[in-house]
Amino acid sequence: MKQISRTNTALLLIFLVVVWGVNWPLSKMALNYTPPILFAGTRTILGGLILLIFALPRYKKLRFKKTWHFYLISASLNIILFYGLQTVGLGFAPAGLFSAIVFIEPVLLGVFCWIWLGESMYGLKIVGLILGFAGVAIISAGGFTGNVSAIGIILALGSALSWGLGTVFIKKTGDRVDSIWMVTLQLIMGGIFLLSVGSSVESWSNIQWELPFIINLLFISIFVIAFGWLAFFTLVGSGEASKVGSFTFLIPLIAILCSSFMLHEKITLNLLVGLLFILISILFVNIKLKSQTIPDSNL
Numbered sequence: 001m002k003q004i005s006r007t008n009t010a011l012l013l014i015f016l017v018v019v020w021g022v023n024w025p026l027s028k029m030a031l032n033y034t035p036p037i038l039f040a041g042t043r044t045i046l047g048g049l050i051l052l053i054f055a056l057p058r059y060k061k062l063r064f065k066k067t068w069h070f071y072l073i074s075a076s077l078n079i080i081l082f083y084g085l086q087t088v089g090l091g092f093a094p095a096g097l098f099s100a101i102v103f104i105e106p107v108l109l110g111v112f113c114w115i116w117l118g119e120s121m122y123g124l125k126i127v128g129l130i131l132g133f134a135g136v137a138i139i140s141a142g143g144f145t146g147n148v149s150a151i152g153i154i155l156a157l158g159s160a161l162s163w164g165l166g167t168v169f170i171k172k173t174g175d176r177v178d179s180i181w182m183v184t185l186q187l188i189m190g191g192i193f194l195l196s197v198g199s200s201v202e203s204w205s206n207i208q209w210e211l212p213f214i215i216n217l218l219f220i221s222i223f224v225i226a227f228g229w230l231a232f233f234t235l236v237g238s239g240e241a242s243k244v245g246s247f248t249f250l251i252p253l254i255a256i257l258c259s260s261f262m263l264h265e266k267i268t269l270n271l272l273v274g275l276l277f278i279l280i281s282i283l284f285v286n287i288k289l290k291s292q293t294i295p296d297s298n299l
Contacts, residue, residue, distance in 0.1 A: 004238045012231045013247050021254020023224040024099070025262045026216055033213035035206050036087045037198035043217060044079055045191025047225030051184040061178035070177050071185040077166030078229075079190025084197070085159040093152025099252055101156035103136040106245035108164035110285070113242040116168055125242075128284025132249035135277030139252050141270050167232075167241055174237040183230045246285035249278045 004012070030039055055062075064071075090098055107129045114121040170182065207213075235244045253275055 004234065009235065009239065012235055013244075016228060016231045016235070017247060017250045017254055019223045019228050020248070021251045022258045023220060023228075024252075024255035025259040026220055026224075028259075029262070030213060030216045030220070033208040033210060035198065035202035036090075037084075037194060038202050038204065038207065039217075040083045040087050041191050041194030041196075041198050043221045043225055044083065044187050044194060046217070046221035047229070048184050048187030048189075048191055050222055050226045051180065051187065051230065055178075055180045055184040058178055058180060062181050063177075067177050070173050071182060071189060074166060074169060074173075074182060075186040075189035075193075077162045077169060079186055080193050081162035082159055082166065083190070084194060085155045085162065089152050089155030089159060091152075092149045093156060098152060098156045099136070099255075101153065102160045102163075103249065103252055104133050104157075105160040105163045105167075106242070106248055107133050108160060109167055109245040110242040112164055112168045113171070113245075117171060117241065119242050124284045124287065128246065128281045129242075130281075131277050131284065132246060132281030135274040135281060136249055136252050137274075138270050138277060139256060139274030164245075167236055167245065170233050171236050171241045174233075179233055179237060180230065183226075183233055187225060187229065243286050246282050249281055253278060 027039075034042075086098075086102065093101075110119075110121070110125065110129045113119040173182075232244075
């Protein structure tokens with residue numbers, strides 16, 4: 001993929017963190033109107049169909065016969081497993097604990113990128129990734145109370161693992177597929193699968209098609225799903241995936257701030273302490289040490 005300017009990178013990161021952060025309280029509000037799996041499938045396939053408008057003029061870059069397996073693998077990791085495990089897992093663990101485990105993903109991503117993509121790994125970066133996860137854990141500590149099952153923890157870890165592997169896969173195959181077609185088809189394929197599962201275990205008649213839900217669904221489908229995933233893959237494809245991943249530590253922070261405003265949830269000391277950890281984490285992961293700009297003769 002082509003490199004993008006620092007200004008565009010900053011704008012995409014801000015957009016991504018904000019929309020993916022606000023997605024959590026919006027999704028929680030939407031679940032008052034709809035069963036979870038049908039909601040996950042509907043918003044995903046709508047996002048894919050919206051991007052299809054932009055993808056169709058690039059039909060020559062699709063090369064589906066040669067690249068269909070890339071789209072299928074990406075859909076399985078980034079949509080079916082990530083959203084599927086997440087949707088089911090929230091029923092087995094408190095939301096705070098579950099989200100804290102899911103956001104171990106940037107740490108996993110840093111390790112995966114070091115192993116498979118050859119991205120640099122050094123002490124400060126390792127400390128930064130650990131601090132970022134610690135910040136998320138501190139922020140989410142209020143949700144650690146309640147009934148916790150091994151199934152919930154396993155599903156949360158599976159969700160984080162699938163997101164990390166999916167991100168590395170996108171980075172690895174970025175030069176062999178068109179980015180817009182990749183996002184579009186993974187959303188459509190994943191959405192069809194989730195809708196199929198949802199239709200078999202949930203009832204469409206339980207969806208309340210009221211105006212607040214419709215507005216919520218359209219916002220999530222357009223900005224969170226369609227353009228959110230496109231921004232994420234654009235950032236991953238144009239730079240170090242682990243550094244982009246480090247900024248996703250901010251998503252739970254935005255989610256809690258938005259929840260305090262939209263759902264009247266309290267802002268606590270944990271939030272402020274966690275924010276400090278996350279900011280230090282992002283600084284450590286993204287700082288360029290002089291020793292990293294010189295080829296290491298010992299490698």
